[in-house]
Amino acid sequence: MKVCVVSRVDLKEPIENAQSLGWMLLENGHEVVYEDSVASELGYEGVSLSSPDFSADLIVVLGGDGSVLRAVRMLSRQVPVVGVNQGRVGFLTDLEREHACGVLSTLELPLAVEPRMRLSIEQDGKLLGSALNEAVVVTSRPAKMLQFATFVDGNKIGEFRADGLILGTPTGSTAYAMSAGGPIVDPLIEAFVLVPLAPYMLSSRPYLISSQSEITVQLVSSKPAQLVLDGQMQFDLGEEATLVVRKSLEPALFLNVGRSFFGKVEQKLRLL
Ligand SMILES: NC(=O)c1ccc[n+]([C@@H]2O[C@H](COP(=O)([O-])OP(=O)(O)OC[C@H]3O[C@@H](n4cnc5c(N)ncnc54)[C@H](O)[C@@H]3O)[C@@H](O)[C@H]2O)c1
Numbered sequence: 001m002k003v004c005v006v007s008r009v010d011l012k013e014p015i016e017n018a019q020s021l022g023w024m025l026l027e028n029g030h031e032v033v034y035e036d037s038v039a040s041e042l043g044y045e046g047v048s049l050s051s052p053d054f055s056a057d058l059i060v061v062l063g064g065d066g067s068v069l070r071a072v073r074m075l076s077r078q079v080p081v082v083g084v085n086q087g088r089v090g091f092l093t094d095l096e097r098e099h100a101c102g103v104l105s106t107l108e109l110p111l112a113v114e115p116r117m118r119l120s121i122e123q124d125g126k127l128l129g130s131a132l133n134e135a136v137v138v139t140s141r142p143a144k145m146l147q148f149a150t151f152v153d154g155n156k157i158g159e160f161r162a163d164g165l166i167l168g169t170p171t172g173s174t175a176y177a178m179s180a181g182g183p184i185v186d187p188l189i190e191a192f193v194l195v196p197l198a199p200y201m202l203s204s205r206p207y208l209i210s211s212q213s214e215i216t217v218q219l220v221s222s223k224p225a226q227l228v229l230d231g232q233m234q235f236d237l238g239e240e241a242t243l244v245v246r247k248s249l250e251p252a253l254f255l256n257v258g259r260s261f262f263g264k265v266e267q268k269l270r271l272l
């Protein structure tokens with residue numbers, strides 16, 4: 001099996017662990033490559049996840065949620081990913097450090113994989129990018145409200161004023177959408193979660209919408225706004241921008257290590 005090791009590079013410990021994990025995998029007969037940024041820290045030649053000819057059977061990410069989101073985003077083509085928690089929360093990292101070597105040394109092909117829905121976001125027919133957690137539209141000017149009109153398959157579902165709007169996936173339902181009052185969604189369900197951010201109305205409810213639908217978000221106000229994908233990619237939206245969001249044809253692929261989603265909700269999110 002060919003394994004690509006990715007690590008956050010802002011801390012020494014994950015880089016050292018990436019090295020020892022790589023050695024352990026080699027001893028177990030696997031081929032090991034390192035992603036460019038960690039490879040350069042270790043003095044190796046690395047591989048780029050975004051290269052069109054990148055290939056691996058598995059990507060092991062040492063880091064937190066940001067590192068997993070980053071790795072999935074960089075991939076030119078989705079391959080199975082598993083995170084080893086070296087972050088604060090690590091909700092998307094299914095392996096804790098103490099169990100990582102034990103689990104990874106016993107892996108064999110074919111791997112058990114869980115597809116995770118992603119979003120595909122377009123503006124004026126042009127693809128802006130994909131998101132595993134969410135697309136957020138927020139005002140560029142703090143404490144100013146935006147006005148949105150939202151449509152599902154062309155049918156208007158509402159027009160409201162708010163600080164912003166989150167359009168998330170089940171994977172993202174435990175992230176920003178949760179903080180904004182959205183439901184926790186089992187990632188085995190495929191759906192969009194639409195949650196307004198601080199809507200200016202007496203009552204507002206989040207929506208759970210079929211993944212087969214096409215969602216349109218229209219900025220009615222002409223105030224400056226930004227689109228942020230997974231907290232990592234930012235776009236300035238022009239006046240009265242219209243975004244179309246669909247289910248991406250390429251889901252992220254998470255290695256299934258048998259960790260219960262609801263167990264993680266209890267262990268990692270109850271006492272944040
Ligand atoms: N108020 C909020 O809750 C809020 C605000 C901004 C961004 N975010 C989230 O941060 C994500 C980016 O993560 P980052 O680590 O690069 O940024 P970050 O460093 O700002 O941390 C965001 C926090 O959200 C957690 N998180 C991220 N994805 C998660 C998921 N799917 N389930 C549960 N927890 C999750 C991370 O562990 C981290 O503690 C964005 O996609 C967004 O969902 C949350």
Ligand SMILES: Nc1ncnc2c1ncn2[C@@H]1O[C@H](COP(=O)(O)OP(=O)(O)OP(=O)(O)O)[C@@H](O)[C@H]1O
Nearest residue numbers: 007008009010037063064065066067087088089090
């Ligand atoms: N290989 C990398 N190269 C450069 N920056 C990286 C790399 N991996 C991660 N980062 C950045 O390092 C920072 C910390 O990463 P990460 O989100 O994984 O840890 P955390 O915030 O401690 O954990 P969590 O998100 O689980 O709470 C983030 O800003 C992330 O984008």
